[in-house]
Amino acid sequence: MVRHMRRNGIVTVAELAREVGASRRTVLRDLGALRDAGFVIDSEPGRGGGLQLDPRSVQATARLSVSEIFALLISVASVRAAGGLPFSGLADAGLAKIEQALPSEKVRDLRLFLDCLYVGRLAPEVDISDMGEMDPELLPAFEPAFLQRMRLRFRYRDAKGAVTCRDVEPQAMLILPPLWYLVAWDPSRDGFRHFRMDRISAPESVAGPPFRRRRVTFKDDVQPVRPR
Amino acid sequence: MVRHMRRNGIVTVAELAREVGASRRTVLRDLGALRDAGFVIDSEPGRGGGLQLDPRSVQATARLSVSEIFALLISVASVRAAGGLPFSGLADAGLAKIEQALPSEKVRDLRLFLDCLYVGRLAPEVDISDMGEMDPELLPAFEPAFLQRMRLRFRYRDAKGAVTCRDVEPQAMLILPPLWYLVAWDPSRDGFRHFRMDRISAPESVAGPPFRRRRVTFKDDVQPVRPR
DNA sequence: GGAATGGTGCCAGTTTCTGGCACCATTGGA
DNA sequence: TCCAATGGTGCCAGAAACTGGCACCATTCC
Incomplete structure (x- = not known):
């Protein structure tokens, strides 16, 4: 969405509207939705102001099969259990989000299997x-x-x-x-x-x-x- | 969505409609969307027929931050590079899907970092x-x-x-x-x-x-x- | 003070979604 | 042989959601 960038990643609502071919009102509404979804978008009012997306808040949405989640989970778990420094905490957080999106019976299955892992x-x-x-x-x-x-x-x-x-x-x-x-x-x-x-x-x-x-x-x- | 189950996970359209409080027409439309999205839903027409979701096609959708994806990627990469048997192929497939969902410049960033990993x-x-x-x-x-x-x-x-x-x-x-x-x-x-x-x-x-x-x-x- | 910026409330028009209906194909039992 | 129960499709009117314009406010810089 944010393609056209001015100085240092700063963009105005008007520029965004022109780029995506939507009205200023709709762009502002969409910005609100993005913020609700967890994206961090700083804004600076006044002349010379604009919007800036915090790149750390960029998120991806992916559809993963249970087998793929299984495999990711085992990989991360083995790294962590083997003393996987220093990023395993973040990886755990990512997997926790994926787990939340799974049906509960699938989560139970994954846990059953993890209980057998050493x-x-x-x-x-x-x-x-x-x-x-x-x-x-x-x-x-x-x-x-x-x-x-x-x-x-x-x-x-x-x-x-x-x-x-x-x-x-x-x-x-x-x-x-x-x-x-x-x-x-x-x-x-x-x-x-x-x-x-x-x-x-x-x-x-x-x-x-x-x-x-x-x-x-x-x-x-x-x-x-x-x-x- | 599919909570109420009959014999062996088989459910009818009418039962689904009653459960979710939607019309039969809407349920059938939603089933089509689920099939388009990759879910495998077998159907058996005729008296005694019904729908059955192939559990292997169950997928989760999660929103992950770039840092979390970073951490997952490093975990999986280190398992694979260390000779991570036997599931690293599946984990790679999962990560590829996550990568596809990322903005291209973020993918480039991840690759730049992976080039520095040994x-x-x-x-x-x-x-x-x-x-x-x-x-x-x-x-x-x-x-x-x-x-x-x-x-x-x-x-x-x-x-x-x-x-x-x-x-x-x-x-x-x-x-x-x-x-x-x-x-x-x-x-x-x-x-x-x-x-x-x-x-x-x-x-x-x-x-x-x-x-x-x-x-x-x-x-x-x-x-x-x-x-x- | 004025222009440029983000932000909000309101409302009518447009688009999309929903639900009902008729209808078809298939299956199994009466 | 017929009928009821099932999945599936096309159509259409009404409902719901989205869009865009407008007026207006607050902030900032010149």
């Missing part, structure tokens, strides 16, 4: 030279596992390259940047196992009654993404 | 036991430094606790999770210096002509956030 620091001796890419399109397959507690089946390639088929109960997601792990109860082995996400392929939900949550404990330096 | 892995021998918090409200003070190349003045507390006042030319931001560093040319010392962000306080822009960009080189394992 972040820590990777031990320096771990070899990540073979780190692979994971197709982000696989994300939807993980949602039922954490939201409806449906068992998850996938193929897993272990450190030696051997590929096995797993059928597990996902309990937590562990982020040790740059690696992500799925922490799950493996009924066939009657114990917890962790799986590097970049070694998982062809994940799919398995029909059946929801499994039960189990208490997962980590070392002291692993923190939940959502503080308890 | 990510690597922290050497394991670095002691981070004294890591402090940084006030996210300080972020605006950094924007002129990277966008208009204005010199930055701040107080810095070094590893021994000694506090000095610095007056530097910011050249890059280096993220070594969980630490962030400001990489700057220090004219009074005629050389590059790096400053841990959590040890910076009271940053402020210094008036004057823009300083010139200098070539910053990092070790091989430090990557630019935006690929060259």
Whole structure:
């Protein structure tokens, strides 16, 4: 809207009206609406006065799908939990606004998933030279596992390259940047196992009654993404 | 809008109209607008039919300030550059939508700043036991430094606790999770210096002509956030 | 004092939205 | 085979919202 600028970003109502092809009255009305919407527009009355938009108040409106919000939320949460200085507070504020715009049941789903997220620091001796890419399109397959507690089946390639088929109960997601792990109860082995996400392929939900949550404990330096 | 649900999330136009207090005609018009806006609403004609919203198409609309978008962008970029598996692709898509909604000059500003961002892995021998918090409200003070190349003045507390006042030319931001560093040319010392962000306080822009960009080189394992 | 500026209240005209109506296509049951 | 229940479209008059002009006020600078 504010395209034509005079000295230093200052513009008059008359110039704006001429530019947008609307009347002075309408421009003033629209300015009021913009101010109501949170834009900070300073005005200086009198000869030589004018309007000036505070650039810090410029806002964008975007329509995001739930999956995209999911991904943003996890990114920000992992940065924050890993000690993400110095802007994570602002990022949190942005996400809070996005959350407010979501239907309440979707917010509950996001919270359920965040409760399963943990972040820590990777031990320096771990070899990540073979780190692979994971197709982000696989994300939807993980949602039922954490939201409806449906068992998850996938193929897993272990450190030696051997590929096995797993059928597990996902309990937590562990982020040790740059690696992500799925922490799950493996009924066939009657114990917890962790799986590097970049070694998982062809994940799919398995029909059946929801499994039960189990208490997962980590070392002291692993923190939940959502503080308890 | 869709609150009252029948079997399995299926609802009829008549029920929606009764609920929202609008006419059947208006509800059908609004459904068309929602479909135009990208919502996937399946419909089944005939007796026993109805409407069903595909939950995957649920989108949120949020108004974010430039600072918040800035912070989200940096968070996602740092996760991706640090090998952020497995959802960074989706997060990128979300940020692209937010970017589209921004005025073009703001997008240019964000890109200028991203060009100064680098990510690597922290050497394991670095002691981070004294890591402090940084006030996210300080972020605006950094924007002129990277966008208009204005010199930055701040107080810095070094590893021994000694506090000095610095007056530097910011050249890059280096993220070594969980630490962030400001990489700057220090004219009074005629050389590059790096400053841990959590040890910076009271940053402020210094008036004057823009300083010139200098070539910053990092070790091989430090990557630019935006690929060259 | 006068001109240039932002700001407000009022009112008629214009535009857009709404709701009712008729009607069509499809589906399942009587 | 027919009928009721469903989504969907076109049309039109009335309602609601928006627009633009006008008068007027307060402030500032020349």
